[in-house]
Amino acid sequence: MIDMDRIPESIAVIMDGNGRWAKKRFLPRVAGHNAGMLAMKEIIKTASTIGVKHLTVYAFSTENWKRTEEEVSGIFKLLVKYVDSELDELHKNNVRVRILGDYSIIPKAAKNSIEKSLATTAENTGLQFNIALNYGSRAEIVRAVNRINEDIRGGKLEADTEVTEELLSRYLYTGDENGNIPDPDLIIRTSGEERLSNFLLWQSAYSEFAFTDVLWPDFTPEEFKRLIEVYQNRDRRFGGRK
Numbered sequence: 001m002i003d004m005d006r007i008p009e010s011i012a013v014i015m016d017g018n019g020r021w022a023k024k025r026f027l028p029r030v031a032g033h034n035a036g037m038l039a040m041k042e043i044i045k046t047a048s049t050i051g052v053k054h055l056t057v058y059a060f061s062t063e064n065w066k067r068t069e070e071e072v073s074g075i076f077k078l079l080v081k082y083v084d085s086e087l088d089e090l091h092k093n094n095v096r097v098r099i100l101g102d103y104s105i106i107p108k109a110a111k112n113s114i115e116k117s118l119a120t121t122a123e124n125t126g127l128q129f130n131i132a133l134n135y136g137s138r139a140e141i142v143r144a145v146n147r148i149n150e151d152i153r154g155g156k157l158e159a160d161t162e163v164t165e166e167l168l169s170r171y172l173y174t175g176d177e178n179g180n181i182p183d184p185d186l187i188i189r190t191s192g193e194e195r196l197s198n199f200l201l202w203q204s205a206y207s208e209f210a211f212t213d214v215l216w217p218d219f220t221p222e223e224f225k226r227l228i229e230v231y232q233n234r235d236r237r238f239g240g241r242k
């Protein structure tokens with residue numbers, strides 16, 4: 001049983017295994033992504049119900065452009081379909097949508113859907129649902145450094161500004177522009193892979209990791225809660241002593 005008094009405030013999920021799920025069923029990869037969307041819907045509901053404050057999902061990485069045009073366009077079409085069918089429900093549940101990553105260059109229809117979901121949910125105060133879209137952590141850190149540099153040159157920051165961890169954090173996608181999302185307490189990755197794949201490199205400094213062999217489309221609220229329980233049995237020391 002999970003301890004409802006110690007629900008992690010910030011959870012990040014690397015939703016992996018859609019392609020393998022489809023392959024096992026002799027289906028096209030896009031069918032796996034569709035099934036993955038359905039799994040995601042359930043996890044948002046569960047996170048919201050148990051009182052998670054921030055749920056951050058890795059939806060599309062800066063490296064995922066390497067995939068076929070068919071798969072990439074299929075993923076963005078599904079995103080449009082997802083927003084069209086779910087935005088009302090998300091809004092009704094007081095969920096606030098945020099985006100991490102440069103979504104200016106994604107296909108037009110997907111960009112419009114994203115902008116609509118950001119505007120519609122902007123005032124919501126419940127679960128913050130952060131979608132990492134065209135996100136890569138190295139690109140994020142480089143962008144932060146360049147933005148600090150620009151603000152120094154433009155006079156928004158003092159010329160002799162000392163760059164600190166706190167300042168750099170504020171210039172990341174998880175920083176000021178998205179209301180300063182707390183570092184993930186727990187990072188989940190499905191499908192048996194045990195790597196970050198360029199996700200939240202800076203923010204994961206003291207995150208707990210939980211891996212499961214379950215493929216993302218098969219991931220259930222029960223498995224989600226099981227991993228939270230695993231997290232609750234960890235001993236977080238942050239370099240200190242008990």
Ligand code: IPE
Pocket residue numbers: 015016017018019020021059060061064075191
């Ligand atoms: C994760 O599933 C979704 C995205 C990366 C968009 P994959 O598509 O990576 O599935 P596998 O790893 O090939 O099974």
Ligand code: IPE
Pocket residue numbers: 014015016017058059060061064193195197
């Ligand atoms: C990470 O999964 C990206 C997302 C889940 C969106 P990938 O499937 O792209 O990662 P690798 O290639 O296995 O490292």
Ligand code: MG
Pocket residue numbers: 016017018
């Ligand atoms: Mg994968």
